[in-house]
Amino acid sequence: MTSERPVGLFVPPEVVAGHAVTPRPVCSPSPPMRLVPGMAAVDHSGRVRDTVVFGVLGWEPGGRTGVGVRAEALLVRRVQQGGAMIDARGRVFLPVAARAQLGIAVGERLLVVAVPDRDLLIVHRLSVVAALLAGHYGDEGMLDVQR
DSSP states (O other): OOOOOOOTTTSOTTTGGGOOOOOOOSSOSSOOOOOEEEEEEOOTTSEEOOHHHHHHHTOOTTOEEEEEEETTEEEEEEESSSSEEOOTTOOEEOOHHHHHHHTOOTTOEEEEEEEGGGTEEEEEEHHHHHHHHHHHHHHTTGGGOOO
16 A cells, blocks of 8 residues: 555645645735726827727716826826817827837837726836736746646
8 A cells, every 4th residue: 555645735724734724815805906908009199099998987088187107107197177188089198208208109009007996097018018927927937837
């Protein structure tokens, strides 16, 4: 008869190696923030549009938006005065100075993320998103799989 050891996957945590194991929560205790992602290309006038994302935010032509730069993203919020007007096609203007700070070019495709609870649009370059995903996949060991 061969000696077999219990495998942690099939044995309750309190049995494995005689130690009690406290399971880690899968998600944070606070409710997750609702995010609605989309894609948009910067047109020759520096405007972007994603009908689903802007629809979730309730942003309509004639409204005004202001843009700020934080870290590696543009933060777009509705404003009462100043800023730029959402045009008749529902496009939001990203000022050239803000685009230049992040190296965003005309024609570039961007990730646009609505945060409805904050009435906020976050704009990221795809290179930033790719770097975040590479870090995530590397941390999770997903990229270490042998073929």
